[in-house]
Amino acid sequence: MPKAKYEQIFQYLKEKIESGQYAPQALLPSEHTLIAELDCSRNTLRRAVGELVRIGYVQTMQGKGVRNIFEPAQQATFTLGTIESFAESAARNHWRGTSEILLFSELTANAALAAKTGFDEGTPLYYIQRLHYLNDRPLIFNHSYFRQDVARGLTREIAEQSIYRYLENELHLSIINSKRVVTVEKATLLDLQYLDMGDCNCLAVVSSQTYNSDGVMFEYTQSRHQPNFFRFQDNAVRRPVAQSRSV
């Protein structure tokens, strides 16, 4: 099943850049040239190039061209803008990722949990604690809460395989987007017990709220990362100051 054309072109150019087929700091072929070469419309090519800008591979300059600013060293550890499971992330970085379930339970959101997660108080939830290993080192402690009415029938056995595959393939849940916030927090006793913290007493925390196509937030996950193996990457562009519009 072939994907969208702009996505294919994006991947094609991305791999061409990564493999050094465009010289560093050099300009890519012009839009006109690439359109002819790839047999697509201008909009389609521009969309693909826009994605390359977002991931920091190129910079575009009106009147000049598109410059390759990719640098091999800085491979992203955790990517931005796309939802990726731990297994997918590990594979992309050529790591050996394994997981262990420490706790599988059911509970009801009390006031404190509701405030933290964004679920309504009284919502029945599954609560799962998972420990993720990269190359046999325990590096991520995961606290996940799933709404029972959405992730219905979730079991410890399923969680040991893949929760997302169950949600998408068995329950036909369509996962749309995930709001994520990165913060730094003091390590808890649980963190110190399970993660190899060295002499750090803080860790990187990625809190994410995930939504389905009904607009309901069905998952709240807090990923607590051992600091030395945490890396979050972004590319920002300079824009003129924003201004409102009267309609």
Next chain:
Amino acid sequence: MPKAKYEQIFQYLKEKIESGQYAPQALLPSEHTLIAELDCSRNTLRRAVGELVRIGYVQTMQGKGVRNIFEPAQQATFTLGTIESFAESAARNHWRGTSEILLFSELTANAALAAKTGFDEGTPLYYIQRLHYLNDRPLIFNHSYFRQDVARGLTREIAEQSIYRYLENELHLSIINSKRVVTVEKATLLDLQYLDMGDCNCLAVVSSQTYNSDGVMFEYTQSRHQPNFFRFQDNAVRRPVAQSRSV
């Protein structure tokens, strides 16, 4: 000087969402309706909506509509995808931001600095240490390195005002993009001396490499944030797995 139309529409819809003029969880008017109301093309509206998706304000669903998933609580402390000066960021969050220059010096990149920053060894640099206060609390320690040949004529006096205004307005430097990486590091003696660290021995570090329109990285800045006041926000979308393309 009016901005791009899609940008105006983006701002217009963004403010309408923020001010609660669309009910939470409700669908926005359809593309067709908004196109008529705003008198623009489909592409233009879709581009504006695409930006709203990126900042986590709405989710789009084929065949259903565009849902408002904005939540007032989650105001971003540090935004993503755009380059913002400390002053701009403080203003957006309604904080009183002040800065202090601790050091203004010139140096040449040695091997260690070159490896850390990405400058070539031997590059002449300005090195500036700045302390940023929010509401009179010292929260961010900034180490900035600027290429002397690009940021030529930079002085301590200029740095006390606004470096970016000098670069853009006086030197007519065009700033294109900035690659940023968020990590967590052990606090140094300098951090402990100047920042109010409490009992934390780690902090959030945002390292950024900024490029101009010649494709040269002219700035490397390491922002070291007191953990309690650090928040980095992102919105991710679930996409089908990527696939390459043969041309």
Next chain:
DNA sequence: GCCGATTTGTCCGTATGTATC
């Protein structure tokens, strides 16, 4: 300084595909 060629940025209209209801 000017002008024309090149290149990217913005905007429009239309057609078709696909998912939802």
Next chain:
DNA sequence: CGATACATACGGACAAATCGG
């Protein structure tokens, strides 16, 4: 099945920035 809504793709037009003659 049809109507509606978003997703993708195409082609054309003009604007804005850059560069060279």
